[in-house]
Amino acid sequence: MGGSTPITIGFDARVGEKPARCGETYTGVGTSKAAVFLQDFRIYVSNIRLVSASGQEVPFALTPDNQWQSDKVALLDFENATGNCNGNAATNSAIRGTAPAGEYTGLVFEIGVPYELNHKDPTLASAPLNYSGLTWPWRIGYKFTTIDLDTANKPAAAASAPAMQGMAGMAASGFSIHLGSTDCGAGSPTTPPASPCSNPNRPTYRLDGFNLTKQKVVLDLGSLLAGTDVTVNAPGSASGCMAFTTDDDCIAIMERFGLAFRGKSSSGQTFVKGG
Numbered sequence: 001m002g003g004s005t006p007i008t009i010g011f012d013a014r015v016g017e018k019p020a021r022c023g024e025t026y027t028g029v030g031t032s033k034a035a036v037f038l039q040d041f042r043i044y045v046s047n048i049r050l051v052s053a054s055g056q057e058v059p060f061a062l063t064p065d066n067q068w069q070s071d072k073v074a075l076l077d078f079e080n081a082t083g084n085c086n087g088n089a090a091t092n093s094a095i096r097g098t099a100p101a102g103e104y105t106g107l108v109f110e111i112g113v114p115y116e117l118n119h120k121d122p123t124l125a126s127a128p129l130n131y132s133g134l135t136w137p138w139r140i141g142y143k144f145t146t147i148d149l150d151t152a153n154k155p156a157a158a159a160s161a162p163a164m165q166g167m168a169g170m171a172a173s174g175f176s177i178h179l180g181s182t183d184c185g186a187g188s189p190t191t192p193p194a195s196p197c198s199n200p201n202r203p204t205y206r207l208d209g210f211n212l213t214k215q216k217v218v219l220d221l222g223s224l225l226a227g228t229d230v231t232v233n234a235p236g237s238a239s240g241c242m243a244f245t246t247d248d249d250c251i252a253i254m255e256r257f258g259l260a261f262r263g264k265s266s267s268g269q270t271f272v273k274g275g
Contacts, residue, residue, distance in 0.1 A: 003100070003101045004061075004098045004099060004100055004101060005098060005099065005100075005101045006063075006096070006097070006098050007050075007060070007096070007097060007098065007099055007212060008094050008095070008096050009048075009060075009094060009095050009096075009107065009212060009217065010093060010094045010215075010216040010217070011076050011093050011094060011095070011216055011217045011218075011219060012093065012216045012217070012218050012219070012275060013041050013076075013078040013093075013218075013219045013221065014218055014219065014220050014221065014222070014275075015029065015036075015220070015221045015222045016028075016220065016222035016223075020038060020041055020078055020219075020221055021038070021078070022038055022079050022080055022081070022082045022083040022084070022085035023037070023082055023083030023084075023085075024037060024038070024083075025037045026222070029221075029222060029225055029230060030225045030226065030227075030228045030229055030230045030231075031226075031227060031228060031229045032229045032230070032231050032232075034151050034229075034230050034231050035151065036149045036150065036151055036175070036230060037083070037084060037149065037150055038078075038079060038083075038084070038085055038148070038149060039079075039084050039085055039086055039148035039149060039150055039174070040079050040085060040086060040087050040146050040147065040148040041077075041078040041079050041146070041147050041148075041221075042075060042076065042077045042078070042079065042087060042131075042134060042145075042146045042147075043075070043076045043111060043144065043145050043146075043147075043219065044073055044074070044075055044076075044111065044112060044113050044128070044134075044142060044144050044145075045073070045074050045076060045095065045109050045110065045111055045112075046072060046073040046074070046109070046110050046112055046113060046114050046202075047108075047109060047110040047112075047114070047202075047204075048060040048062065048074075048095065048097070048107070048108070048109040048110075049107070049108040049109070050099050050104040050106070050107060050108075050212070051104060051105055051106030051107065051108060051206070051208065051210075052102060052103065052104055052105070053102075053103045053104070053105050057108055058099055058100060058102075058104070059099070060097050060098075060099050061097045061098050061099065062074055062095065062096070062097040063096050063097045063098065065096070065127075066126070066127050067090075067092075067127050067128065068092040068095075068127070068128050069095060069096070069097075069127075069128060070126060070127065070128065070129070072114055072117060073113055073114065073117065073128065073129065074095040074128065075092065075127075075128035075131075075134075076092055076093060076095075076219075077090065077091050077092045077093075078091060078093060079091070084150055086148075087133075104212055105208065105209060105210065105211075106206065106207055106208040106209065106210050107206070107207045107210045107212065107217065108204065108205065108206045108207075109204070109205055109217075110202045110203065110204050110205075111144050111145060111179065111202065111203050111205070111257075112144040112179075112181075112200070112201070112202030112203070113129065113141065113142040113144060115181075115196050115200070117129060118141035118142055118181065119138050119139065119140075119141050119184075119192035119193060120138060120192070121138060121190075122134075122135045122138075122142075129142065133146070134146050136178075136180060137189030137190060138189065138190050138191070138192055139184050139185070139187060139188070139189050139190070139191060139192065139193055140180060140181060140182065140184050140189075140197070141180055141181050141184070141197075142180060143178045143179065143180050144179045144180050144201065144202065145177055145178065145179040146176075146178060147176065147177040147178075147221065148174065148175075148176045148240075149174060149175045149176070149230065149240075150174050151174065151175060151230055151231050171231065171232065171233075174239050174240070175228075175230040175231075175233075175239060175240040176238070176239055176240035176241070176242070177224070177240055177241050177253060178240070178241070178242045178243065179201055179203075179241075179243050179257065180201060180242075180243055181196075181197035181199060181200050181201050181202075181243075182197060182198070182199040182201065182243050182244050182245065183197055183198035183199045183245070184197035184198075185197070199243070199245065201243050201259055203257045203258045203259050203269065203271075204258075205258070205269065205271075205272040207272070207273070207274045209274070210274045211274075215274045215275060216274075216275050217272060217273075217274065217275070218272070218273050218274065218275035219271060219272060220270070220271060220272075220273065223256060223270040223271060224253060224256050224257070224270065224271045225253070225256075226252075226256065226270070227252030227253075227255070227256065228241075228249065228252045228253055233249065234247060234248035234249045237249060241253045241254075245261065245262050254266065255267065256269060256270045256271055257269055257271055258271070
């Protein structure tokens with residue numbers, strides 16, 4: 001292959017068959033078939049490769065634009081600050097870059113911020129890592145996913161519904177999925193870890209038979225939450241799943257992200273597909 005060609009890869013956030021958008025209510029979500037609506041939906045992606053017709057993974061070079069992507073990481077933003085959404089009006093549903101000219105039949109990428117960028121002061125970072133609302137303290141790093149929901153039905157039964165592992169759950173009016181690295185060692189919250197976190201939590205997705213020009217990468221929130229009761233919060237934990245191994249609300253979600261959790265490997269991700 002000679003030369004390079006510009007390529008745009010489209011993404012779409014969905015809740016089952018419906019586009020995930022601000023101001024919409026989605027019913028039948030999770031094990032309790034709850035009604036939910038979005039408050040935030042932003043995701044960092046990196047380490048992008050294209051799959052050639054021969055099966056070789058070819059690096060995809062992100063084109064920096066001083067807003068949505070640098071040469072290392074891109075931010076997808078599906079909320080527009082309308083309705084109950086609390087982010088920014090601008091949205092971004094594609095990544096743009098170049099690759100050697102040739103035929104490509106697949107895509108590989110990670111959700112996450114690379115380790116070398118993940119533990120720096122976000123107030124000094126350049127776009128798209130300059131959103132302090134998408135970070136935890138530097139020792140832990142960025143929220144690779146910032147997905148916040150409100151449960152529109154707030155059922156009274158939630159307080160008595162059984163949570164995971166047989167423990168009584170607490171009624172939850174909201175549910176968040178903040179994926180990021182955990183177990184990053186002891187020390188000051190604003191001191192980077194001396195070595196990578198024990199749980200990097202950067203899931204890799206490979207889509208074979210993916211047409212870059214005709215298909216979009218679908219991020220299906222309905223599938224991600226299919227094994228979770230979003231109306232109940234595990235006792236002693238933050239609302240939703242913050243990727244910490246002590247949080248029972250993360251068990252089914254990490255499985256569907258395709259990530260190992262509490263030493264148990266995932267049987268396969270259900271969050272990402274070609275559409």
